[in-house]
Amino acid sequence: MQKEYRKELKAALANSRIKLALSRAISSYRQNTNNALKKYPHTIKMAEEVLKIKQYAIQHMYDLAQEAGKNIEENKGKYYIAMTADEALTIISKLIGRGKLVVKAKSMTAEEIGLREHLEQEGNEVYETDLGEFIIQKLGSRPMHILSPAIHVPREDVASLFSKIIGRELPTDIPTLVATARELLRDKFIRADVGISSANVVSADTGTLFLIENEGNIRLATSAPPVHIALVGMEKLVPTLEDAFKVSEVTWRYANYAIPSYVSLISGPSKTGDIEKVTTYGAHGPRELHVIFLDGGRVKLAEDPVLRQALYCLRCGGCLYECPVFSLTAGYFGDKYFAGIGTVWAAEISKNIEKASSMAYTCLTCGRCKIRCPMKIDVPEMIMKIRKSIAEE
Amino acid sequence: MGYKGRQLVPSGLTYIADNIKNKGNILGLPASYRAGWAGGIKFSEDKSTLFFAGCGYQYADMLEPLVNVIKTADKMTDNPDLPMLMSSIPRKFGIDATRLLGSALSRQSKKADNILKDAINVLKAIGIEPGYLGQDEPCCGAPLYHSGFQQDYALVVRQAYERFAAAGVRRIISIVPSCTYALRDLAGKILPEKTIEVKHFIEVLADNISSIKLEYPQSVKVTYHDPCQLGRYMGLIEQPRRVLKSIKNLELVEAQWTSGEWSTCCGGGGGFEVVFPDISYSLSINRIEELIATGADIIVTQCPGCMLQLRSGLKGTKRENIEVLDLATLVARAII
Numbered sequence: 196m197q198k199e200y201r202k203e204l205k206a207a208l209a210n211s212r213i214k215l216a217l218s219r220a221i222s223s224y225r226q227n228t229n230n231a232l233k234k235y236p237h238t239i240k241m242a243e244e245v246l247k248i249k250q251y252a253i254q255h256m257y258d259l260a261q262e263a264g265k266n267i268e269e270n271k272g273k274y275y276i277a278m279t280a281d282e283a284l285t286i287i288s289k290l291i292g293r294g295k296l297v298v299k300a301k302s303m304t305a306e307e308i309g310l311r312e313h314l315e316q317e318g319n320e321v322y323e324t325d326l327g328e329f330i331i332q333k334l335g336s337r338p339m340h341i342l343s344p345a346i347h348v349p350r351e352d353v354a355s356l357f358s359k360i361i362g363r364e365l366p367t368d369i370p371t372l373v374a375t376a377r378e379l380l381r382d383k384f385i386r387a388d389v390g391i392s393s394a395n396v397v398s399a400d401t402g403t404l405f406l407i408e409n410e411g412n413i414r415l416a417t418s419a420p421p422v423h424i425a426l427v428g429m430e431k432l433v434p435t436l437e438d439a440f441k442v443s444e445v446t447w448r449y450a451n452y453a454i455p456s457y458v459s460l461i462s463g464p465s466k467t468g469d470i471e472k473v474t475t476y477g478a479h480g481p482r483e484l485h486v487i488f489l490d491g492g493r494v495k496l497a498e499d500p501v502l503r504q505a506l507y508c509l510r511c512g513g514c515l516y517e518c519p520v521f522s523l524t525a526g527y528f529g530d531k532y533f534a535g536i537g538t539v540w541a542a543e544i545s546k547n548i549e550k551a552s553s554m555a556y557t558c559l560t561c562g563r564c565k566i567r568c569p570m571k572i573d574v575p576e577m578i579m580k581i582r583k584s585i586a587e588e
Numbered sequence: 589m590g591y592k593g594r595q596l597v598p599s600g601l602t603y604i605a606d607n608i609k610n611k612g613n614i615l616g617l618p619a620s621y622r623a624g625w626a627g628g629i630k631f632s633e634d635k636s637t638l639f640f641a642g643c644g645y646q647y648a649d650m651l652e653p654l655v656n657v658i659k660t661a662d663k664m665t666d667n668p669d670l671p672m673l674m675s676s677i678p679r680k681f682g683i684d685a686t687r688l689l690g691s692a693l694s695r696q697s698k699k700a701d702n703i704l705k706d707a708i709n710v711l712k713a714i715g716i717e718p719g720y721l722g723q724d725e726p727c728c729g730a731p732l733y734h735s736g737f738q739q740d741y742a743l744v745v746r747q748a749y750e751r752f753a754a755a756g757v758r759r760i761i762s763i764v765p766s767c768t769y770a771l772r773d774l775a776g777k778i779l780p781e782k783t784i785e786v787k788h789f790i791e792v793l794a795d796n797i798s799s800i801k802l803e804y805p806q807s808v809k810v811t812y813h814d815p816c817q818l819g820r821y822m823g824l825i826e827q828p829r830r831v832l833k834s835i836k837n838l839e840l841v842e843a844q845w846t847s848g849e850w851s852t853c854c855g856g857g858g859g860f861e862v863v864f865p866d867i868s869y870s871l872s873i874n875r876i877e878e879l880i881a882t883g884a885d886i887i888v889t890q891c892p893g894c895m896l897q898l899r900s901g902l903k904g905t906k907r908e909n910i911e912v913l914d915l916a917t918l919v920a921r922a923i924i
Contacts, residue, residue: 196598196863208867225845519853519871552596557864559857559871560734561816566849579734585596586736 200553207347207524216349217522224516227451238448242569245445248438249507249570252430253497259399259432260488266402270463271476272484274402280308283426283489287391290424290485293318295388298380298420300406300413301325302393303341303510304428304489307531307544310391322383324412326376333360339526341533342450342512347525380412390416390481394427395446395510397486398439404486405443406459407450414457423461423481429493430506442509449511449569492544501580505539507570514564514574520557528557535564535574542581555581600658600862601735608727609740614643615650622646623722625704635719635755639711640771642764643727644892645704652896659865703895706920707763707789713923714796718761726751730770734858742778745770749779763789763916765818765891766858773822788818789916790890794827802922803836810918811841811884813875813898814851815891825849828890828915835922841882852878854901856893872901880907890915 207213232238252259264274277283287310297319299311311321323332327345331338333356338344354367357375365371392413394404404425406413417423433439447455465480476482497503515521518534526533530541530550535558542551560575594602607616625646711718729744762768772786810832818824825848832840846852855871876898879887887898887910898912
């Protein structure tokens with residue numbers, strides 16, 4: 196067991212702010228999800244269908260990436276397949292260069308490869324535009340939940356952080372804090388050279404990226420700058436546009452939304468033919484779209500009959516609200532991804548075996564995450580397999 | 589894959605694993621102590637229906653002080669490795685296994701609850717007279733499996749089944765959830781040819797509930813805590829409720845959001861209390877608060893790990909007039 200990890204968990208446990216923030220979040224998550232599933236009861240059946248879509252897609256990731264790539268090129272975008280995290284960083288570095296202003300949508304895949312830190316080291320100015328992620332960036336912390344990265348920070352702490360940034364005392368009411376972030380980021384969207392996003396799901400037959408959100412920051416980050424770069428884990432690919440709609444609907448419903456405010460479908464760069472029917476790229480939106488599909492160990496992971504379940508994950512984040520340990524420690528029980536399922540990512544994608552071992556024995560294997568999971572991912576079964584590998588090899 | 593080996597397994601768990609391999613029980617105590625609870629009970633000579641008591645209940649009194657020692661050590665030191673070195677702790681604090689055992693045994697004679705005895709009384713009341721292997725009862729090996737030592741587990745469970753076969757066992761009534769899961773589901777993967785039927789105590793009781801009259805001595809509100817392996821792993825969620833609802837004078841109240849398949853882990857999951865004693869303790873407090881919120885007078889469960897955790901949590905909340913009972917004890921008290 197890593198000493199540093201143990202220390203972090205102990206510190207998290209002693210931090211009553213985490214418990215406070217999480218207990219508020221958990222009860223509203225359960226209430227919202229319950230309401231959403233009651234209003235749209237077909238979601239539960241649809242989740243079974245989505246599992247079948249994912250099971251097929253995970254076995255065909257590489258082919259789907261190529262099919263999607265061809266279609267993106269037909270739509271006048273560019274595509275790349277990165278076998279490793281380093282390859283992905285190199286591709287993106289070449290596209291961006293140095294001294295640029297970059298606005299970023301929240302992306303766990305970017306977190307996985309350390310994209311923001313990398314671009315900053317190369318002399319770019321990078322702004323996280325998701326409110327939670329913006330808070331995390333300003334705190335110099337790391338995300339603690341896949342959808343709500345600042346889940347462990349209560350409003351009082353956000354107020355004191357923002358007060359420091361603007362040099363004026365702010366009240367602790369949430370609307371004021373949200374308005375402050377909007378104020379701080381507004382001109383960054385307009386001035387940015389590059390916008391970076393991920394995608395929740397990608398349909399191979401049309402090369403369409405689906406981006407689910409509520410804030411509107413993804414719309415701005417992917418449409419205001421002249422260049423849009425999307426970094427997408429290969430597990431996000433599905434065969435058809437129809438499949439992608441189903442995956443999206445199940446994802447947002449288990450992420451506790453009846454319907455999100457925005458779903459962006461992006462299949463190519465911005466264009467117009469309004470003057471003499473001559474197609475010209477870069478009308479109001481980006482003139483360039485670059486999509487990088489990241490393998491990073493996913494294709495290999497898909498060969499494991501038990502651990503491949505980790506790739507079925509829709510990243511709805513529901514499991515984290517049901518994890519008893521997570522409710523006390525937030526993402527400190529985690530690596531790039533969190534809790535039980537995050538252990539598989541630490542072991543198989545980040546190849547951080549020490550961390551994965553520590554996490555594997557932090558999981559209670561209580562199995563409540565599996566009850567919540569729309570894909571019925573058997574986390575205890577995966578943890579047992581990882582423990583076996585640890586203990587016996 | 590290709591990970592790094594045994595040193596990455598928390599030493600609290602390797603300690604338990606070694607005890608099972610070398611001494612045949614989780615604490616490494618002599619086999620003769622196993623059957624201490626059964627004094628004065630008459631078991632059937634015929635072992636075709638066998639009562640499997642399991643380490644967790646049989647050594648419950650010794651587990652508690654040991655876990656307390658680990659918790660104290662974890663609090664007393666910043667050295668994060670210390671609590672992991674479980675085997676060295678008793679030495680370090682001047683507590684050896686024999687002393688621990690001695691004090692536990694002397695307490696056991698005066699002790700109020702004997703859950704296993706209660707379970708036997710309940711079985712007898714529904715007309716089942718099981719056999720018991722006493723100090724020859726094998727370990728089910730579950731902690732080996734859960735710690736990652738699956739090959740060792742396969743060995744232990746194979747030996748256990750050989751012992752069952754030699755004793756002429758055809759049907760097992762097991763009472764510890766994790767033993768039951770190990771003997772029933774996990775063993776099935778290792779020994780696909782096995783024919784011995786394994787049931788949990790609660791299945792047998794629920795199936796025969798109409799054969800007894802139950803009435804609690806006074807009017808009580810009861811809430812039920814589903815142990816993870818019993819509820820989510822084995823799906824035994826309706827059975828305990830059927831039993832509780834059949835008891836007169838008893839009102840069953842459920843936790844909001846967190847009952848049945850949504851039950852919250854007590855914090856004991858698979859030896860977690862010896863890996864992270866502090867987190868485990870906080871989890872026990874969280875869980876007991878969810879259960880207390882039901883307004884129950886009695887919190888009932890049926891797992892030695894959950895019992896230990898919930899009682900420790902209850903102590904932590906300093907709430908009075910609430911007790912944590914094993915379902916077997918509650919039912920035994922209600923037999924009329």
